[in-house]
Amino acid sequence: MKKSILFFIQIACLTALYQLSVWTVSTLNIPIPASVFGMIILLLLLLTGIIPDRFIGSGAAFLNKHLAFFFIPIAVGLMAYGDLIRSDGLALFLMIAGSSIIGLLITAGLSTILSSKRRSKQ
Amino acid sequence: MTILYILLTVTVYLGARVISMRCPSPFTTPVFTATAVVIAILLALNVSYEAYTPAKDIMTFLLGPATVALAVPLYHNRQVLFERLVPAVVGLVIGTMSTIASAVWLSAAFGLSETIQATAAVKAVTTPVAIEAAIIIGGDPALAAAFVMVAGIFGAVFGPFLLNIFRIKDPFSRGLGIGTVSHGIGTSQAVLEGPLQGAVSSAAMGFASIITSFVLPWFFPLL
Known part of the structure; x- marks a missing residue:
């Protein structure tokens, strides 16, 4: 209690x-x-x-x-974009996926490489 | 009806969590499966998003406080964060600019409209910043919110998987990458991978949103 x-x-x-x-x-x-x-x-x-x-x-x-829970009702809002998804959905998905992958690998890759360089200096 | 929609969303979320723990896979990430199931049920019942909105407003009441609460893992991991601040900031700034540039170039390559190209530029950051930034550079704020959702879910679902493929095992760098490209939704997944990943991802999410709002107005016209 x-x-x-x-x-x-x-x-x-x-x-x-x-x-x-x-x-x-x-x-x-x-x-x-x-x-x-x-x-x-x-x-x-x-x-x-x-x-x-x-x-x-x-x-x-x-x-x-439970942070993920709070995003679900907002993400459900994607249902309002049915028409756009049907017309340009694939191109939009590839654009978002491609640029996310590029950003993810550059950020994480650079941080890994720079950190290991620094450590080997010390 | 609002109470029913809330019950539905909570039940689907809890079910999605159980499934993701029993069969861990990118495709069982709760934010992805639960969103898809709720949309499918609403469409099958012919419920519009407008009818669902009052329930959404109640359920998202704690999103702000939950984001504020990310300061706690940040505090617990403060030492590592300060130690690795320089490589983290360099990675984050270059990563943010490359995700913006590639989003704009890919949209142009796919022949998407200029409004969509401007909207694509803001997709990696948290919703309030994305909306503001989209307006400034001539994008569509409502569409920006939708792109942000897709980018976030993509990062939560495939981020850890892609990092595994490229053998990026360092938990600090994993959190940094996920928070930079997929904001709070990616962070909600990074928190589950480990406390350090969650802490770095929250810091990256905050920092990426600040960098984006400062950099975008002059960086976008150059692309």
Whole structure:
């Protein structure tokens, strides 16, 4: 019982932090999405020890584990593009797949090569 | 009806999770299978996306807080992140620019319209940034959201698989690549692969969205 109340309080705190970020980003015209801004703020709060890790740990772990769920209702929105998918679907898919593969391999490949070079220098 | 749509989505998601744990494969990635099944059911029942939207709004209420919560794995892995900051930033910046350029060039090669080419440029980043950036360079914001979804699902489904094929085993680089090209959806899969992958992927997602919004307005006209 105590655990589940704590859990809901943690989720509520994360929600409050997010809403605060939405407000800050729109009021100050910060060109970063509110969720990324909130992530940076929470990281700073954790790094400075203002919020101890154990205070939000289990709520955050739960949300992280089920992050994929929150994207499903949004991705269902693709059903509204039936006509476009029927006319240009294959070309669009190949374009998105091809450019994603290029970006993925360049990013991960460069990071692997540069890191191993640095390590061998040290 | 809204409650029924929520129940449907939650049930399909939980079922998709069980299947992905019993038969792990790119094709059982929950965000892919669950989305496909929910769409199929709604189409079979003749339910429009407009009718489903109130349920969507309720279910996505926690998406913002869940993204904020990614700061926790980031915090746990702070040491590695600081140690490997330089190679990570170099990889991420070059990777972001190459995914933008290749998306635009591939769209042009396939003879897709200029609006689609501009929209393609923003597909790798998280939705709010993609929408804003698409407007600035002459793309279509609604279509941008759709491209972002496809790019995210593609990265979640095939990202780990492609990295295996190319023998990129380093968990740090895996997370970096996935977060850079497939934002939150890829990150939701990277989190399940391992805490370090999840942490680096969240950082990469955030950083790629910032880089894209700064770079795109001058980089896109050059392509």
